Every structure is written in C-alpha cells, then in structure tokens.
Amino acid sequence: xxxxxxxxxxxxxxxxxxxxxxxxxxxxxxxxxxxxxxxxxxxxxxxxxxxxxxxxxxxxxxxxxxxxxxxxxxxxxxxxxxxxxxxxxxxxxxxxxxxxxxxxxxxxxxxxxxxxxxxxxxxxxxxxxxxxxxxxxxxxxxxxxxxxxxxxxxxxxxxxxxxxxxxxxxxxxxxxxxxxxxxxxxxxxxxxxxxxxxxxxxxxxxxxxxxxxxxxxxxxxxxxxxxxxxxxxxxxxxxxxxxxxxxxxxxxxx
Amino acid sequence: xxxxxxxxxxxxxxxxxxxxxxxxxxxxxxxxxxxxxxxxxxxxxxxxxxxxxxxxxxxxxxxxxxxxxxxxxxxxxxxxxxxxxxxxxxxxxxxxxxxxxxxxxxxxxxxxxxxxxxxxxxxxxxxxxxxxxxxxxxxxxxxxxxxxxxxxxxxxxxxxxxxxxxxxxxxxxxxxxxxxxxxxxxxxxxxxxxxxxxxxxxxxxxxxxxxxxxxxxxxxxxxxxxxxxxxxxxxxxxxxxxxxxxxxxxxxxxxxxxxxxxxxxxxxxxxxxxxxxxxxxxxxxxxxxxxxxxxxxxxxxxxxxxxxxxxxxxxxxxxxxxxxxxxxxxxxxxxxxxxxxxxxxxxxxxxxxxxxxxxxxxxxxxxxxxxxxxxxxxxxxxx
Numbered sequence: 001x002x003x004x005x006x007x008x009x010x011x012x013x014x015x016x017x018x019x020x021x022x023x024x025x026x027x028x029x030x031x032x033x034x035x036x037x038x039x040x041x042x043x044x045x046x047x048x049x050x051x052x053x054x055x056x057x058x059x060x061x062x063x064x065x066x067x068x069x070x071x072x073x074x075x076x077x078x079x080x081x082x083x084x085x086x087x088x089x090x091x092x093x094x095x096x097x098x099x100x101x102x103x104x105x106x107x108x109x110x111x112x113x114x115x116x117x118x119x120x121x122x123x124x125x126x127x128x129x130x131x132x133x134x135x136x137x138x139x140x141x142x143x144x145x146x147x148x149x150x151x152x153x154x155x156x157x158x159x160x161x162x163x164x165x166x167x168x169x170x171x172x173x174x175x176x177x178x179x180x181x182x183x184x185x186x187x188x189x190x191x192x193x194x195x196x197x198x199x200x201x202x203x204x205x206x207x208x209x210x211x212x213x214x215x216x217x218x219x220x221x222x223x224x225x226x227x228x229x230x231x232x233x234x235x236x237x238x239x240x241x242x243x244x245x246x247x248x249x250x251x252x253x254x
Numbered sequence: 255x256x257x258x259x260x261x262x263x264x265x266x267x268x269x270x271x272x273x274x275x276x277x278x279x280x281x282x283x284x285x286x287x288x289x290x291x292x293x294x295x296x297x298x299x300x301x302x303x304x305x306x307x308x309x310x311x312x313x314x315x316x317x318x319x320x321x322x323x324x325x326x327x328x329x330x331x332x333x334x335x336x337x338x339x340x341x342x343x344x345x346x347x348x349x350x351x352x353x354x355x356x357x358x359x360x361x362x363x364x365x366x367x368x369x370x371x372x373x374x375x376x377x378x379x380x381x382x383x384x385x386x387x388x389x390x391x392x393x394x395x396x397x398x399x400x401x402x403x404x405x406x407x408x409x410x411x412x413x414x415x416x417x418x419x420x421x422x423x424x425x426x427x428x429x430x431x432x433x434x435x436x437x438x439x440x441x442x443x444x445x446x447x448x449x450x451x452x453x454x455x456x457x458x459x460x461x462x463x464x465x466x467x468x469x470x471x472x473x474x475x476x477x478x479x480x481x482x483x484x485x486x487x488x489x490x491x492x493x494x495x496x497x498x499x500x501x502x503x504x505x506x507x508x509x510x511x512x513x514x515x516x517x518x519x520x521x522x523x524x525x526x527x528x529x530x531x532x533x534x535x536x537x538x539x540x541x542x543x544x545x546x547x548x549x550x551x552x553x554x555x556x557x558x559x560x561x562x563x564x565x566x567x568x569x570x571x572x573x574x575x576x577x578x579x580x581x582x583x584x585x586x587x588x589x590x591x592x593x594x595x596x597x598x599x600x601x602x603x604x605x606x607x608x609x610x611x612x613x614x615x616x617x618x619x620x621x622x623x624x625x626x627x628x629x630x631x632x633x634x635x636x637x
Contacts, residue, residue: 069401163553167549177543181545
C-alpha cells in the first residue's frame, strides 16, 4: 500500500494532482515526458523529506491545458502551485523533461531552490551525443530503452496494452509534441544556466539510451560547481536500475 | 456541364517503380528512401499521366482532380499547383480541381495568390479543396500536428478574407499577422472558386465545413460512414444557416470498366490490391502523429484499424468502399445507386491506380466516357 496521499488542486484553472508522503523539508520531484515509470521509487526519500510529486498538466492524472506551449508555462504553473501548497523554499529534483523544467525553475527562481538534482536532464542540443528523437521514435520502442534491466519497469506496464493505456500514452505524446515538435531545443537555454548557483547534482546512467551520458560534460561546463554522479550499469531512469542511487541523492539533498 | 451528374477524373500520379525489396519496408511513406526515385522514369510517368488527363478533357469529363502528398511513392504531386498550371494550358473545358494543398504548409496569402493566378489563367475553371493534410504530411513538414486544426482554421479564414474583402485588410491572429492583406491578382470566379474541405471524418473538420458553408468530401472511409458524414454536414450546415447542395458533396470512388465483368476484374484487381498494400502502405504511427487526433478519435480509429488489417479481400473492400468494377451497365447502376443514397450528383472517380499501365487507364476512361456517362447524364443524380 502506497504511503502517498493524493490531492487535487485547481491551479489557475488546471486540475493538478499532487501525491505526497513523508515529513521534513519539502522535496519536489518533476517526472519526465511520460508517466509509465511511476513515482513509487520516491518512497525511499520519505524518511528524510516531505516528498511531493505533482503530475505536470497534460500528463498522468492532471488535467490538460492546451495553452501550455512552452516549458516556461510549466515554470509559472509551479510557482503558483508552490504558493498554494505554502512551499517557500524547497529541494528540487527532476528527470529528463522534468530535469529541464527543474533547471528552468532554478534559473528563474533560484532563491527558492535550496538544492537541485538533475537526473539525465533534457534540454541541451549536443550533436556529438544526440538525444534520441522522442517524437519520431515509436513509444513501444522507447519504453524498453528507459532502463538497462527491463524487468524493473515491466511491473508498471500492462501485459497487453488496452485502449485506455494507448490513449493515455497518445495524450502524453501530444503534450510533449505541443512543447517540442517544431522546436525540440531552445537555443537560448544554455546561456542562462549560469544562474544556477545553489548546490546542484547531476545524475546520469552510464548506459542511458535516451539522452547519452556524454551530455553530462556539457551540463557540468555550464554548472561548474555541480557534483556529478554517473551510475554504472544503469539506463535513463538510473534510480530504477540502481535504487541505491536514491540514497546518494537523498544524502546530497540533506 | 448542364443538368445531371458531374464526372471527375482524379489522379494520384504515383511513382510506380517500387524496388524488388520494397516489402522489407514497413511503409512507403515518410521515411521510404528517396534513392528509389529515378527522375528519368519520373519523366516518363509524367508524360503518361498528362496524356491521360488531357484525354479526360477531350473525352468530356467535367473535371480533373489533383492532390498533394509528400515523401511517398503514392503521389508525384508534392506541389499540385505546378501540375495544375501545366494542365490549364493543355485543356479546354474540364474544370481543374486542386484538392488540394494543405494550407498549413504554405503561407495563406501565398496560397490565396497561387489559386487566384490559376483561376485567372484558366478563365475560372479552378476548384479548390482544403485538406488538413494526412498524418504522413506532418511527419514530412516542419509543422506541428498538435496545433494543425487551429492553424488550418485560421488559414482558411485568411484566404476567404483575401478573396472576398476588398484589400488591403488586416489580420491579427494566433499564427499569422497581416498588416496589408492585399493579394494581386484576385480570383476570376466571384466571390471565389468553389471550395470544399476534404477529410476522413473528424468531427472538427465537418463542423468547420458546416460553419463556413463549404462542400465536404470524405476520403477513404467506409460507405456507411460516408453517408453519415454527408448527413451530419447537412444538419450542421443548416444550424449555421447554410444549405448544402448535392454538387458540394463529391463522392470519391474507384472505377474500372471493361467489356465483361471477368475481364474488368482480371485487368483491375491486381492494381487495386497493390494500391492498398504497397502504394498506400502506411503505419499507425505515421497516420496519427501526436496531437493530430483527439484521444477519443485515436481510440476509435485504432479500433477500426484492427478490423481492416486482414489482408486484401476484393469483395470485402468493394462492399465497404465505393468501388465499381465491371461492365458499363454494372458501373452505371452502381454509381446511380450511390448518388441517390449519398444525396450527391458529383462523382469523383479514380480511374488509374498504382502501377496500372497506360493502356488500361485509357481504355477505362474511354469506355466510361462513351458508355457509362451517357446513361447517367440522362438519369441525373440527387437534387
């Protein structure tokens, strides 16, 4: 039985579902561009933090808002959500697209972010270590590529995808395409990363097939003070392949 | 054209020379390698296809229909207005229908200009359809399928404004800004050439046609669905104060005429099979890029697609879609029955499919013009 408590808030007209558990200072986790991987892993943090996992608009249990056309719309959404939840300062972690949102949030509202963890973040265009084209690659091919050991993800997936599952994936792909179909990368993004001044950690699975680990060097160049944790034998969602990663992250965040 | 039924010849101008190993490729669209396109063979095909369409004009067909597709063997008309300009110069009577350029892939004023030029050049023989563009087109163009419907609607509004309001006018929209919308020339036909919307049955598209009072042609949907769509358009258009006339409902169909039914089937079926299995071979991913459909429509179409993928069955396909293959009598009877059932008098026939050789296309059109059209001209269609 999950320890997480579900709460639904209206954030400027968008139904936003937040799952939270644990006690302590708030730690917010931003999921990536799909939600098949779930958030149960975050239980590992609940002994040290109040862990808060919101579903982004257009994903999972949250509602849709077709006016969200840019990642910055998510930054503004979370500013409002944090105000509503009376979260002043927070630890912020995000994976993949969630890492991109977290980095953008930290660039613009650094005074609220005490520590930042970016796990295989999306957002840099690195031609020599290209990000897999998540729009052109069929979803059924992407899912097995998310981890090194597919068994760790399989329990979250239906044996045979039904229409509801297919529809839910199509909806999330639509939200992702709304943000990234025409402009997968914002060329102005890298020049603002210098504003990340709080303690930061960059985590990357050595075997990441979605966003290659080679990109870690480019993030480190822009955020020189960041700690880097490369996880051997782990894929894009490194903490599913190697759950001990979660403890390393928690110790950094403490 | 006069009273009675109107007959179009629609052509896809396919690139027919598939490589031996083409079945190794899941689809013949979007990412099917263009190294397989040989321009010398392309030249010869254009000669044949232009001959066929010029013949259609001489045989008395009322219209020639062109359309646009990208990254595929299915069509050599990536820019149909170029083809239309050539046909205008070589035909006399047939209306030239560009059905059409997806407005999302052009600046709307530019498209309004091109169509106006074609209309003036042809002394008012142009007809236009506005397709959203298939999913495959969006994979091939740098345009987001997620906002495609909104953008499409705004484009249509701009084009209709460009043709109907004296310029310069302005437009400040979500996708386009015009400080001086003032295209020269203006269309020959007033207020503008006949316009249709083509689609595969999305409720959003029907609603737009109804709102604007435009014609609508469903393509590649089963007969029963097509009938429901026509009915829905009439009802929704009435809601907006428009009356849909029979000629605004072109009925897409596949026709082959020969001296006997056996001969028709022997000469035709293999090409129709190759059309569905090879030249139109797509995939669920290509057909529905993210955001192209609503989640609801995606579920409906995924369920439908499961039923279709049982291999080629001529009898089943003939019963499901509008396909008439046989003697002039049989074809005339079928078409007559369709016009009544669908409430149309506008027959839009594909008479060359896939790798059909030139002689069959010529025979088909000739027999149709000489032995089918006269029977139906006197009978007339729905009014």
